[in-house]
Amino acid sequence: MKKVAIFLFAALMGATAQAAEYKIDTKGAHAFIQFRIKHLGYSWLYGRFDDFSGSFQYDESKPAESSINVEIDVASIDSNHAERDKHLRGEDFLHVEKYPTATFKSTSYEPMGNGKGKLSGELTLRGVTKPVVIDVEHVGGGKDPWGGYRQGFTGTTEFALKDFGIMYDLGPASQTVEMILDVEGIRI
Amino acid sequence: MAARNSEHRYGWVAIALHWLMAPAIIGMFALGWWMRQLSYYDPWYRQGPELHKGIGILLLALLLLRLAWKAINPRPGDMPGQARWQVVTARFAHGALYLLLLAIMVSGYLISTADGRPINVFGWFEVPATLQGFDNQEDLAGEVHEVLAWSLMGLVALHALAALKHHFVDRDATLRRMLGLRGNPPSRPPRKEVGSPATGSPASNQ
Ligand code: HEM
């Protein structure tokens, strides 16, 4: 499981232009890095990373120039079961002692219209850096009631555990993990 | 054999607790070590930890009983003729064994109950979580548990070697009285006369 995460963003087409940098609102916890993986092929198991930070650039008039960087404290994994979390943090899985942080740095964004797009980037997890593509959708954006300005996106991606050096065998139905990424950024 | 300890001998309660717990504790170490390497699809992947936790809680109960029993019983005296440092070292080691056991059991409990889940003991009863929720509790407690378990095994090895040395080298009654055996130490006469052999039982040098 595990996996990590990341982010997303990007863009959207159209809409009004606000070229700007946004800080991901982890303080208010309006951002979630979640994963799910099949258990035995019989059900989905969900978990999340509680501690991460990052920011993104987004301009509604030039979505192709969107970018994002996210850094995750891998030890903050929480699958709602202490004994399992301990195992996930250990060498069989995330090996957090040796690889405490995971990062995602976007390299390009390809708008597909309708607020959707493909965000490419490099995911570093467990010491391995590999390209991943996140399917992104702009959820909404605009002024908030407290004087700020926000944009939010949701995204998903999927990768094989063993691509990032996680060799523990969870069974044939559990070779890949899905990441479910939601971020809301506050313009800075 | 008397249930209670005397000034010279262990009673059967102390002896039974010692020999019931010793193999169980060594078995717990082996089980703990082994169960961590099981693959996810191993039938023991779930049963191993269940067994480890269940036996662990029962051992904790026995340990508390043992300490209470120790508190209300005399301590059999030291073997005559032992160097002072040996007597002090042995007492210190016995205290350390008790402390390590207690700390290992508590840390094990803190791993399993870190998220508020109780520990189920073979379906007989549940031990509820109490302390929980400090950051990464399961990892911290796990590290403590592992380090102390190895320390305990090291000390137990020394402890057993010391017992064997008393028996085969010093030829005193240390091991025999923990086994509940009466009579003289092994047949070969002691290398040096100590205590008062005429009385037939070792005199305390306290
Ligand atoms: C005589 C007492 C005990 C001994 C000698 C012992 C020994 C061990 C050992 C050697 C391990 C493997 C450590 C590792 O490689 O990380 C272990 C793991 C474990 N023990 Fe114990 N243990 C004892 C009592 C307990 C008790 C009372 C509990 C809980 C009620 C407990 C819960 C656990 C748990 C949950 C693990 C798994 C840790 C993991 O999977 O990372 N143990 N134990």
Ligand code: HEM
């Ligand atoms: C996990 C294994 C073991 C543990 C935790 C353990 C623990 C202890 C403790 C705490 C005492 C002190 C009893 C008291 O409070 O008076 C003791 C006494 C003793 N143990 Fe062990 N023991 C273990 C294994 C063994 C083994 C394998 C042997 C023999 C080879 C042994 C031989 C003895 C003897 C002879 C005494 C009596 C010492 C005396 O009279 O001063 N023990 N043990």
